[in-house]
Amino acid sequence: MSTEAPRFQVGSLVSARGREWVVLPDSSEDDLCLRPLGGADEDAILIHLPLEPAPSRPRPATFPLPNPAKAGGRASGLLLRDAMRLKLSAGAGPFRSFGHLGVEPRAYQLVPLLMALRQEVVRLLIADDVGIGKTIEAGLIARELLDRGEIGRLAVICPPHLCEQWQSELATKFHIEAAVVRSGTAARLERGLPQGQTIFDHHPFTIVSLDYIKRPNRLDDFARACPEFVIVEEAHGCVLARGRDRQQRFELLKRLAQDPKRHMVFLTATPHSGDEEAFHNLLGLLDPAFRELGSLPEGEARRRLRARLASHFVQRQRADIREWKDSTVFPDRETREVTYQLTGPWGELFDEVLRFARAMVKRTENASKLQQRMSFWAALALLRCVSSSPAAAAQALRTRLKATLEGPEAQQLEEIEALAADTVLDGADDQSLTADETVPAGTTEEAARDAKALQDLIARAERLKGEAHDPKLALLRREVEGLIAAGFRPVVFCRYLATAHYLAAELQGPLGRKGAVVDVVTGELTPEEREERIAAFAAAADGKVPVLIATDCLSEGINLQQHFTAVVHYDLVWNPTRHEQREGRVDRFGQTAKVVRALMLYGANNPVDGAVLRVILKKAERIRKELGVSVPLPADTNQVMQAVMRAVLLSTGAVKDTRQLRLDFPEIESADRQVETLWQSAKEKARATRTIFAQARLRPEEVLPEWEKAKGVLGGAADVERFVKAAAEALGAPLHERRDGWRLPVDHLPEALQEQLATLGIERPVQLVFDRPGPSGVLHAHRAHPLVRALAEHLAERALAEEGEIAARCGALFTDAVATRTLLLILRLRTQLVVHKPDAAPRHLLAEECVVARLGRDGPPVLLDDAESRRLLSAPAAKDMPPAQRQRFVRAALELLTPRMNDLAALASTRADLLLEDHVRVRDAAIGRREQRGYRIDVRPCLPVDVIGLWVLVPVQGVL
Known part of the structure; x- marks a missing residue:
């Protein structure tokens, strides 16, 4: 296939196969990529010119x-x-991509985009808080x-559990x-690949x-085959020096970053978790x-380097968005x-399990290190499971923790430690949170x-199942009923x-009688099945309140x-x-509710819950409120929790004393002081980091002009709402206002549009909102939504084919809105941009915009x-204009326009x-250096201009 300049200019009109088309940028000398004149990019076709029969071969066309x-x-x-x-x-304006988006970004989400466009090679660390929209910003x-x-x-x-989410986000948005x-x-991806090719050679876009x-x-x-643009999700987990896996990830990223032409965007909500080496890596x-910032002393050199870093680092919390x-x-x-x-039988069971767990630990005091650790982990598993539910407690009591009996004791000990930490605790650190949801082994041989x-x-544990004997379950049922009554979906x-599964079975009946429907989603389902299950569950609620029981x-x-x-x-x-x-799954960008609630249940006299609350969760919440963001635990979580739980297990006090939350054991006091010191240090480092880089971030006054310009070309939320309401009414399906938005009776639309x-x-009739994403079952009608696009294409095609008066191409009316006769032109401007790079063939881009101009008898159009x-x-029309008179005014306007x-x-x-100026302006920091190496952009208007519509406004004054 020839790669020379296309025979037809990109953006020009051609006639082929009985209709008119616009030439798209993917065309070449032998192949024309064409979009129907009134259609969408999805309707584009490719014509191979050497095989096209002469009668239907494309030829230049003009727009009537x-x-x-x-x-x-x-x-x-x-x-x-x-x-x-x-x-x-393919809209004009400062951004080339906005017409291709399936989401309407918020203005603040343009900050990373503008920062990236001001770099010759994009290297950006986006460290915004959880839920602000880092995926959208990178996309x-x-x-x-x-x-x-x-x-x-x-x-x-990205981590494996995020692959499907990224695939969905890239496709839909x-x-x-x-x-x-x-x-x-x-x-499957490798099957059928040519010899010598890898997946990454063959697929241009990969996750x-x-x-x-x-x-x-x-x-x-x-x-070897890595693309020229790379996004790294959860980047903080790839830069720790400890751990073989993390070292491999870090070496990979270093290798990719060594290519000076590769664009890279790193995403993390926790860039600095107290580990200085990881942060500077x-x-x-x-x-x-x-990296020198880790060792460079305070002074002018450090300030200059930090100032340069600020153009590559954006970090905002929710307060910054306000x-x-x-x-x-x-x-x-x-x-x-x-x-x-x-209390009662449940409290007595807890006491007995605690005695049993302590006995396991005490029995191995003089045994081997392996036996001691196995007893400790089994005892800890019992405490955690009995604090969870009778079902988890019974299963933990049935399951034994066994050594492998193979290999030296040191190797067996390492395997036991890794297995137990993954099932009993919640991950070795904040970069490796466990996904194992099975009940851990709670006994030893x-x-x-x-x-x-x-x-x-x-x-005894089996007999305690059910609300009559399980005070934790009874409390959950009451609290969920309260949330439902207050209008929340928990x-x-x-x-x-x-x-x-225990909660789902126990709650199904009681909550069902309160107008709720209960379902359960766990790691037993694949990520795709989980997403499908949730969507189907929410859709099938049919007016009832969905209550979801889920694991992590x-x-x-x-x-x-x-x-x-x-x-x-x-x-x-x-x-x-x-x-x-957990809370960030609900409290994040796109949440439609003005208020979300987070409820934490715990046993008031449960020493396990009390220790976790005192040493970890309370401190984390206090720091989150102080800083507005979370700061990860600045120490190995395993070591901290083991120290805390060892104190609970090895306490010499009576069991019932232990249950009174007397958490002043020396071991707990020591762990508490250690964590407090480390966390305070991490908090101050996080505060200092945010203070430094917050000063350099782009402000609204720097971004909003570009945002407004983009909306002015393509249309924003207000334009969408006005259009959809007017179009639906004109097509015989007016919107009906409802409590939660608007209802569109789809079945009243023209049959072709319904199809x-x-x-x-x-x-079926759908519920719409225009200003923000709606709740489940309510469609957010933004400019890129397929419904809006379908309405626009239907009306545009009918108008361009001049079928009917709904969206006619011309007209005239008497009005008080003008003092002199005024001719308005709706123009479609098509512009070709040609990007020249020193190491590549010219790249042809197409930009289109729809503008309105006023044309007088003298002077240029305004x-x-x-x-x-x-x-x-x-x-508004001030009086009726007969059809014959309307046609005379339009003919006179056409006579004025033609010359x-x-x-x-x-x-x-x-x-x-102006388009070139916009295109270059947002790249201004990099454009000068690029021009020195032969990079340039040419613009060529596609002529003649398409006159889409023509309206004549005639003042009423003086008209007989």
Whole structure:
């Protein structure tokens, strides 16, 4: 295939196969990529010119002027203009990508994009707080660079549980179809590849699991074929020096970052967790010089380096977003703690299990290190499970912790430590939170010899199932009923599978009688199945309140803000990062509720809960309130929790004394002081980091002008709402206002449009909102939503084909809105941008915009701003104008316009120059250096200008 300049200019009109088309940038000398004149990019076709029959071979075409005989009514002008604007995908303005987005970003989310565009090679660390929208911010950068022709491939490197989320986000929000590369998909992706090619050679867009890529042979393949743009999710977990896996990840990222032309964006909500080495390793991936900040003394050199780093580092908390005066972004989070008492049979069982656990530990005091550790882990598992539920307690008592009996004792000890830490605790550190939800082994071989005592404990635990004997379950039921009564939709998080299924079974009946429906989602389902289950569950609630019981498989990877508005911590987590992640699934960007609630249950006289609260969770919450963000636990969570629980297990006091939360044991006091000291240090480091880089971030006054300019070209939320309401009414399906938005009776729309919407899954009357994402079942009609695009394309196609008066191309009316006869032109301007790089063939881009100009008898046409064009196109008629008179006014206007096409060409040239200015301005920091190496952009207006519509406004004064 030839790669020379296309025979037809990009953006020009051609006639082929009985209709008119626009030439798209992917064309070449032998192949034309064409979009129907009134259609969308999705309708594009590719014509191979050497095989095209001569009669249908493409030839130049011109766009016809409006037909006076098809003049329309008063409202059709504004409807046509709005339809033409909202269907644009290759819009003009400062950003090339906004027409390709499936999401309407908030203005504050443009900050990382503008920072990236001011760098010649993008190296950016986005460290915004949880829930602000880092995925959207990174996707905006990727989409913009793709649409500017600066990259052609990209890869996302992320933990395995986030692969599907990234795949969905890229596809739905940025129209980037990426392949997930991990152990379960690699064989299928490799099947049929040409000899010598890897997955990364063949697929331009990939999402790569860290677990898959860490093997040396795969790492080498990826590093060799790595795309020119890389996004690294959870980047903080890849830069720790300790741990073989983390060292491999860090070496991979260092290798990728060594390519001076590779664009890289790193995402993390916790860039600095108290580990100075890890933090400076992360900064060094942006530029090796930034690692020196770890050792460079205070002085001018350090200040200069820190100032340079500020242009590569954006870190904001929710308080920083408030200055954008966007009140629709985040809800208020109300937190509350509720307690239950370990009393009666339940308290007696807890006492017996605690005695049993202590006996296991004491029995091995003089045994081998392996036996001691096995007893400790089994005892700790029992304490955790009995604090969770009778179901988890019974299962833990039945399950024995066994050594492998193979290999030296040191190796067996290492394996036991790793296994037990993963099942009993919540991860070795904040970068490796466990995904194991099975109930851990709660006994050892030696303990199991006392079969009678063990069977008695199991039987007692089984008998305590149910609200009559389980005060924790009874408290949960009352609190969930309260949340439902207050209008909340709760998700209940628990630690173990056994507890999750127990709660679902026990709550189904009582909550069902209160108008709720209960379901359970655990790690037994794959990530895809979890997402499908939640969506189906929310959709099938059918007016009832959905209550979801979940394990921590949902604390990462699946966002719940569209379905749920409250979080209940049924089991306390032993890692504050996991605690915040749970609440962050609901309290995040896109939550429709103004208030979300977080409820934490714990035993008031449970020493396990008391120790976790005192040493970890209370401190984490205090620091979060002080700083506005979470700071990870600045020490190995395992070591801290083991020290705390050892104190509970080895206390010499009576069991019932221990249950009175007398947590002043020396071991707990020591762990508490150690954690307090470390956490205070981490807090101050986090505060200092935020203070330094907050001073350099872009402010609203620097970003909003670009934002408003982009909306002015393509249309914003207000334009969408006005258009959808007007279009629905004109098509015979007016919107009906409801308590939670608007109702569109889809079945009243024209049959052809109904068929088109059915292919998009919209077949029944739908609920709409315009200003922000709606709750589950309510559609957010933003400019890129398929419903809005379908309405715009339907009306535009009918108007361009001049079928009917709904969105006619011309008209005339008497009005008081003007003092002299005024001719308004709706123009479609098409501009070709040609990007020249020294090491690549020229890249052809197409930009389109729909503008309104006023044309007088003398002088050039005057471009109207959005407000003035809306005012005139929506001007009310002061009196009726007969159809014959309307046609005469339109014909006279066409006679005035025909000899003035050169004036419109001059207008198009001026707009092309402004487009180049916009295109370059947001890249101004990098453009000068690039021009020195032969990088330049040319613009060419596509002529003649398309006159989409023509309206004549005639003043009433003086008209007989």
